[in-house]
Amino acid sequence: MNRNRVVLIALVAAVALAGCGGLGGDSGTPTETPANGSNATTDWPDTTTATDGPYDLPLNGSEIRDRHRTVLDDGTFSYRQNAVVRAAGSGAVREYTNLSAQVDRTTGEYRYFQNVTRTNPTAAYVDANGTAYLRERGDGQIAYDRQTGASGSTDAYLYPEINRYLRGLSYEYEGTERANGETVHVYAANGTDGLDPDAHGLTALDSASLTELSAELRVAEDGSIRTFRYDVTGTNPQGSRVRYVVAVEYAGVGSTAVSEPSWLDEAKNVTGE
Incomplete structure (x- = not known):
């Protein structure tokens, strides 16, 4: 095993999915100083649409990230992330990422x-x-292998940077449903009619080639994410048509217990602890 490599790979996988640029970070919104150097501001029209859910439209990725992190920051949760890139015609798998985690933020375990x-x-x-x-x-x-100094690494599982998949799409609020014993609010985007290629963050596929695009975000009453799924077909830089699907799920928020793996004693013996 390549020491000092495995933990880093896992953390990268938590925020960067296989293929299509992954769940990359958000570069933020640039600000400009007025040309005259004054503090004057412009009153832009309010285009926000209120919903009965935790978030108004259009969805704001930074707001979702901040509220989600606040809810999960000092608690426990289970995290699952799956992504796959397939040949659009045959369905043959090109790349994949499967990741699951149990996290206790209070102890770091x-x-x-x-x-x-x-x-x-x-x-x-x-x-x-x-x-x-x-x-x-x-x-x-x-x-x-055994490594020390891994505390704090749970930040990678606290929030997947889905902002790039929220920007540039026309999400609609679709009401509530029951899932795993709780009420969740559903936001969805379907088709490319409302796609803004300059704002949308999927950079590894030609924006003009995107078809069959759909996305669904489910959040709890407190605004924390429960599931997110993004599905699109497009042309990659090599000229091939591919289908890219990513799914993220949070469960057991506040009730997850991190269990020791059955192989822990063997790992301690082998690594000389």
Whole structure:
């Protein structure tokens, strides 16, 4: 196992999905100083549309991120992220990312499993002291490693940067539904009629080639994310038609217990603890 590599790979996978540029960060909104150097402001018309849900339209990714982080910051949750790039015609898988995690923000304890294209499946458990025990499976063998100083790494699971998929799309509020015993609010975008290519953040596909685009965001009453799904077909830089689907899910918010993996004792023995 390549030491100091596995944790970093997992954290990158948490915020950057396979293919199509991933869940990259948001560069923010630039501001300009008035040419005359004054503090004068311009009264722009208010285009916000109120809804019965936690968020008004158009959706603001920064607001969603901040409210979601506030709810989850000092609690526990389970996180799941799946992404796949397929050939649009045959459906053959080109790239994929599968990641799941249990996180306790109060103690810093967490565990995860990831399976990414062209890398070995990897699992890890990080205790409250920041010691990470890693398990990598490949070529019919299992390797273990132990690393220290992994505390604080749960930030990568706290919020997936979906802002790029919220910008430049015309989301509508579609009401509420019941899921896993709670009420969730649904926001959805379908088709490319409302697509603003200059604002939308999917840069790895030709914006003029996008078809069959759909996105759904489900949030709890407090505004925290429960699920997000984005599905689009387009042309990549190599000229191939591909379908890109990404799904994110949060569950067990406030009730998740991080369990020690069954292989922990073996990992401690192998790494000499």
